[in-house]
Amino acid sequence: MDGLPEGTILGPIEMVEVYETYDAPVLFACRSRLVDARYLALWVDRDDREDTWLYLPATARRFAEIRSGGIALADAFRNSESGLVVSVRVVRASGAATASTVNAAEVPDSDLPSPSVRLALPTATESSAVPPIAEFSREARTHGMDLTFDLRGARRTEAPAAVIGNILRAVQSLADSVGQAMQGLATERGPVPESVLSRTRLSVCTVFGGSFGVRFRTAADLDMFPDPFPGEVLCRIVSILGSADDQTKLLQYLVPLRIRAITSYRRLLQFLQAAESGVTAVVAGPEGDVLLRGRLDRGSATSALRVVSDFENREPVVHDVVCILVGMHVYTKRFVVETTEDPAVTYSGLMSASVLEAEPKPRLNATYRATIAESEDFNGVTGESRMQYTLLSLSAL
Amino acid sequence: MSSHASQSDRVSYPASFPTDCPPSASTPPNCRVYRLVGSDPPRGDDFVSQAVRYPGSPHGDPCEACGLSVFLEEAHAVRLRETSPALRKWRHLVAAGDIEPHHGAILDTSASGGSVGHHTWWVAEGVRPHELFVVVGTVGGQCGRAT
Numbered sequence: 001m002d003g004l005p006e007g008t009i010l011g012p013i014e015m016v017e018v019y020e021t022y023d024a025p026v027l028f029a030c031r032s033r034l035v036d037a038r039y040l041a042l043w044v045d046r047d048d049r050e051d052t053w054l055y056l057p058a059t060a061r062r063f064a065e066i067r068s069g070g071i072a073l074a075d076a077f078r079n080s081e082s083g084l085v086v087s088v089r090v091v092r093a094s095g096a097a098t099a100s101t102v103n104a105a106e107v108p109d110s111d112l113p114s115p116s117v118r119l120a121l122p123t124a125t126e127s128s129a130v131p132p133i134a135e136f137s138r139e140a141r142t143h144g145m146d147l148t149f150d151l152r153g154a155r156r157t158e159a160p161a162a163v164i165g166n167i168l169r170a171v172q173s174l175a176d177s178v179g180q181a182m183q184g185l186a187t188e189r190g191p192v193p194e195s196v197l198s199r200t201r202l203s204v205c206t207v208f209g210g211s212f213g214v215r216f217r218t219a220a221d222l223d224m225f226p227d228p229f230p231g232e233v234l235c236r237i238v239s240i241l242g243s244a245d246d247q248t249k250l251l252q253y254l255v256p257l258r259i260r261a262i263t264s265y266r267r268l269l270q271f272l273q274a275a276e277s278g279v280t281a282v283v284a285g286p287e288g289d290v291l292l293r294g295r296l297d298r299g300s301a302t303s304a305l306r307v308v309s310d311f312e313n314r315e316p317v318v319h320d321v322v323c324i325l326v327g328m329h330v331y332t333k334r335f336v337v338e339t340t341e342d343p344a345v346t347y348s349g350l351m352s353a354s355v356l357e358a359e360p361k362p363r364l365n366a367t368y369r370a371t372i373a374e375s376e377d378f379n380g381v382t383g384e385s386r387m388q389y390t391l392l393s394l395s396a397l
Numbered sequence: 398m399s400s401h402a403s404q405s406d407r408v409s410y411p412a413s414f415p416t417d418c419p420p421s422a423s424t425p426p427n428c429r430v431y432r433l434v435g436s437d438p439p440r441g442d443d444f445v446s447q448a449v450r451y452p453g454s455p456h457g458d459p460c461e462a463c464g465l466s467v468f469l470e471e472a473h474a475v476r477l478r479e480t481s482p483a484l485r486k487w488r489h490l491v492a493a494g495d496i497e498p499h500h501g502a503i504l505d506t507s508a509s510g511g512s513v514g515h516h517t518w519w520v521a522e523g524v525r526p527h528e529l530f531v532v533v534g535t536v537g538g539q540c541g542r543a544t
Contacts (some may be wrong), residue, residue, distance in 0.1 A: 020512045022433060022466045022488065024447045026481040044482040051483070092451055110486070114479035284525065 005097030039336035069120035070209025081105035097231035137287030242294025245303030349389030418460035425498035431469035433488035464517035473514030494530035
């Protein structure tokens with residue numbers, strides 16, 4: 001006997017390493033002597049006669065995450081991979097032990113470590129599971145980018161899907177608009193040319209702890225077509241992020257990229273703010289070198305959003321187009337026009353009071369010069385954003 | 398109870414301690430240490446070693462089982478308490494005590510014990526450790542070798 005329970009459903013076990021001690025181990029790792037099974041054991045209670053322990057079964061990968069601090073201890077127990085933990089009661093006088101499985105979700109908070117407590121031991125298995133970005137980029141012959149978010153309240157290597165989904169979409173959109181501008185093809189709206197997208201398309205290839213990290217790689221095949229451009233786009237994004245809330249630097253990077261990239265970045269900032277998160281970014285190239293690092297902390301994200309929003313508001317987007325009035329409704333105050341250019345662009349939205357009150361009344365299917373103001377309606381909860389158009393004036397041609 | 402001397406001729410330890418216990422690497426203490434206790438003021442029951450409390454349960458190193466867990470920083474004791482639910486329930490108070498060479502020997506056992514800042518204190522015979530400690534607020538601590 002090694003002070004460990006015998007004759008229970010855990011089978012014969014042996015101590016691997018001790019993490020916390022109070023006169024005797026109170027948190028330690030052990031493993032089965034018979035099968036490939038590991039447990040994290042935690043002293044949770046005592047009474048006059050017995051001690052109670054919780055044994056958390058964990059795979060090697062999960063164990064590495066726990067050991068390295070990727071998962072808070074309480075979350076590790078609460079979110080046991082099997083959904084179960086083993087409760088072991090040991091009679092102190094005799095060492096006799098009994099064990100039973102318990103639904104992990106039903107373990108009371110009082111039987112778990114405080115939420116913020118986590119181990120933080122160097123753990124080789126974790127680094128091999130997720131190689132450093134430089135190593136990854138070299139081996140994959142790609143440009144890679146790690147974005148690590150410090151989501152407020154996150155205590156494990158998990159993040160709400162909706163939050164991360166919004167952020168991922170915003171990052172891709174930013175890459176597209178930055179790439180478009182860097183190729184001198186900036187537009188305010190509409191599809192981004194495939195010639196741009198083929199070089200800015202990103203893939204998510206892994207997630208990692210941190211509180212939550214996402215690794216991107218560029219989708220371009222560098223073996224077939226060596227191309228530094230995707231890396232340049234990623235570096236520009238990291239430069240923008242790294243400018244934090246420094247207004248001069250931020251606008252220096254953003255303004256040349258035109259309004260679409262500015263809007264894309266503003267959207268990313270809004271998602272970060274909604275998630276109460278900052279972000280750390282690292283870009284590496286196919287030669288295995290780290291190209292750039294940048295950090296936007298939570299507070300700076302909010303300030304940066306203000307800077308970018310102010311800039312957008314200072315220069316409202318107004319379209320002056322030749323178009324055909326294809327629909328209008330005086331009661332709902334809505335309009336639809338279609339430009340005469342090829343391909344035609346359709347705008348729809350609300351008519352201003354001056355258009356509604358104008359005499360003579362506009363005629364359907366007539367050609368006009370229209371002034372249309374563009375604004376964006378962003379829903380921070382759903383993450384959806386929608387362009388809104390207001391018809392400011394119509395002049396018959 | 399018979400006793401044997403260790404390190405210092407002036408300090409003796411219970412004969413129940415194994416040979417070479419306290420170990421040769423331990424030092425006479427001259428510092429403030431922190432320990433989790435269950436009552437205010439601390440009681441003798443808060444300072445009972447594993448070897449005495451559970452003589453039939455050879456948990457780990459038999460010499461360390463004869464010592465008491467203490468920390469040089471209050472924060473480390475607090476962290477331990479927040480880690481173990483049992484300690485939160487049964488040893489929820491942090492007590493500080495100034496221990497001196499004649500109170501025994503101390504050794505940094507954070508490597509073997511795992512806990513950050515964990516030290517083991519082997520209490521010299523005749524010392525009533527609970528009388529050295531008081532429940533405290535937040536204070537810092539240093540432990541130097543006694544001269």
